[in-house]
Amino acid sequence: MTQLQSAKVSRIRQLSPIWVVPIAAVLIGIWMLYNHYQQQGALLTLLTADAEGIVAGKTQIKSRSVDVGQVVSVELSTDLKQVIIKARMKPSIAPLLNKDSQFWVVKPQVGRGGITGLNTLLSGVYIELQPGESKQQQLQHKLLDTPPVAPADAPGIRVRLIAADSGGLAVGDPVLYRGYDVGTVEYSEFDLASRRTEYQLYIREPFDVLVSENVRFWLSSGFSLDLSAEGLQVDVGSATTLLSGGVSFDLMQGWPAGAMIRDGTEFQLFPNKQSVQEGLYSEFVEYLLFFDESVRGLKAGAPVEYRGVRVGTVASVPFFFSIDKPFEVSLQQGIPVLIRVEAGRLYENLSLQQLRKELEIAVQRGMHAALKTGNLLTGALYIDLDINQDNTIDIEQQALQAQQLALSQSAGYPMLPTARSGLSNIEQKVLMALEKINNLPVEQLLEQSDQTMQSADSLLQNATKMVTQLEALVSNPQVQQLPAQLQLSLQQLQQMLAGLSPGSAAYDSLNGNLQTLDQVLRELQPVLQTLNQQSNALVFEANIAADPQPKRAKQ
Known part of the structure; x- marks a missing residue:
């Protein structure tokens, strides 16, 4: 029978190479997470009263048609009075998110300047970013209801106008100098405390040099008709002011230009040019x-x-x-x-x-x-x-x-x-x-007129009697015989004149006597000439004067 021996266990003091894989995976995950947050950029918050057309995860934020961010959420505020829009911006856009930056929704609009935003009909609305010049970063802004007329850094000058009556001037109306378009009305606001309207005008470069301290601004209506004690005055503006109106400025005749002004200088807005003249x-x-x-x-x-x-x-x-x-x-x-x-x-x-x-x-x-x-x-x-x-x-x-x-x-x-x-x-x-x-003695005049009428009646009666007597005289037979006697006398006178007419015996005898008398006068003419020259020629013989002899010319 064999004898079992216990194994000898010893601890390995070096790490196994297998741990390299999970450690590398963790590091890669940490790097990817860090890189993800680094690529996300800042989270921007926009406040607005209405989020029409804005969709989370779809609506883009653009600046000069370049995507710079995207809307990630659209929520109502806790008091339900406004909409809170959160958007994730690209990291490179962080310097543009300053205090003066402006945001507004670009969508199809029909205004005085025409139709704008037609490209959003297919792609949907988007939010436009217009950066400012401030160095202070700000990640919460109010979404503008209307787009600004000009960028905040646009070259030119901005002035403020104060008017007791708005006169129908609206944002986007032109600013005119002698009929030439040099700027635009940027915004209008009614001040409840002072009960007057305030406007801001933007006048672009190089026309900003025309605005000095002595210029005056007045409303330019397209057509004005003034029928007053001074007569009829008709003022017709340009085609632009006929459609939309505007505001004009100029120096009054004879006034110096004055010093140049700074941004934000305040002027009074007059209702018309005539009131400017009156205000001088x-x-x-x-x-x-x-x-x-x-x-x-x-x-x-x-x-x-x-x-x-x-x-x-x-x-x-x-x-x-x-x-x-x-x-x-x-x-x-x-x-x-x-x-x-x-x-x-x-x-x-x-x-x-x-x-x-x-x-x-x-x-x-x-x-x-x-x-x-x-x-x-x-x-x-x-x-x-x-x-x-x-x-x-x-x-x-x-x-x-x-x-x-x-x-x-x-x-x-x-x-x-x-x-x-x-x-x-x-x-x-x-x-x-x-x-x-009314104070005249009318009754006395009437009595005198009555007496005069009675006298005139008596005179007419006497005239009637006279006419009757004349008619009786004319009807007398002796008076009627007078024309016949006058006619007889005229006939006798005609017969007498007919005896003296040419061809009658009396006329021929008288003509012969006159010819004889003419001959006698001719024969007596030499005798009369002689007596005229020598009065004693009838007693003494008259000397006959010799004929005159011509003289010989001198040699």
Whole structure:
């Protein structure tokens, strides 16, 4: 029988080569996991009110048509007030995810600039990334409702406009300089605190040098029609403004350009170019007028002229803000109207102190205001200033002007005398004429007219008697025989003249006698010439003058 021996076990102190395989697999897995997270890039969060068209795992994020990320989840917030979109960006895009970056959804849209985003009809919507210039990284942004007009780093300048009325200006409307498109309206916002609208304009390079501190901005409507006291004004813009409107800017005539501005400079937006001109006259002297006639057709902004030259503007019609008992004032003193005489309309470098002094002198010389019709079609009125050398007024007018002066001084304004316009003067004269006619002694005139009619009736009766007597005279037989006797006398006269006609004996005898007389006169002519030359030729023999002899010419 054999004897079993126990095996001798000894521990191997070296690792088996078989462990190389799992260790390598673990290392490869760790490297692949690290590489996977390194290739994923940053996780971007976008907030929006509506995620229409955005699909997790499908919607791409692009920048200049290059894929830079993909949406991985679309979820509602806990309060259900907004949508949270998470997107995985490529690692190389991390520097573009800064504080100024902007994101918006690109989809088919029809706007004032035409139809955009047609390429998304087949591929689906996508999110566009527009990077900013900030160095601070930010991974949470708000998704814009509309795409920005220009990139944040686009060369040019941006200005802010403030307007009391929006006037229909919208994002995307053009910015014009003398009719040429130089920029775009980027966004508009209504401020509830100030109750005004704010706009941001982008003016691209190289037109940004046109924007200086003295330029003025106004709304450019495609077509404007103004029928006022100054006449009919028609303004037709370009084809772009006819369809969509816009905003224009320019320097006013005679103004210097001024210094260049910085980004974000604030300007006022005027409703039209005419209001810009009106806003240039910031220095003025105000006067209070009282009219005892209708002011229908006179509106704020109407011109104030001096003999056809505009010198001011009507500020308020009627002006009741600083006057107590306005209705009583209108009945007794007249309707108050506040006007402004603007220094800039007269001549340059005219101070308000000098303007007040010149106006006081003009009032002392008889300057007054009157309502005039500026447009017969609309009935628009304007105020005309003139100097009347004849300052004579009656006692009632003096008392009325004293009351008006006291009322204007209590309101804090100087008073300017008024006079009725031409039509009102004519109306007043017609009323005075009618009043004079009413005061005429009509009854006395009627009695005198009755007496005159009786006298005329008596005269007509006498004339009838005279006609009757004439008819009796004409019907008298002796008067009727007169034409026959006149006819007989005419026949006898004709017979007598027929005896003296050519061919009759009397005519031939008279013609022969005249010829004989002519012959005798011819024969007496030499005798008369001789007696004319020598009066004593009938007593003494007349000397016969020798015939004249021609003289010989001198040698």
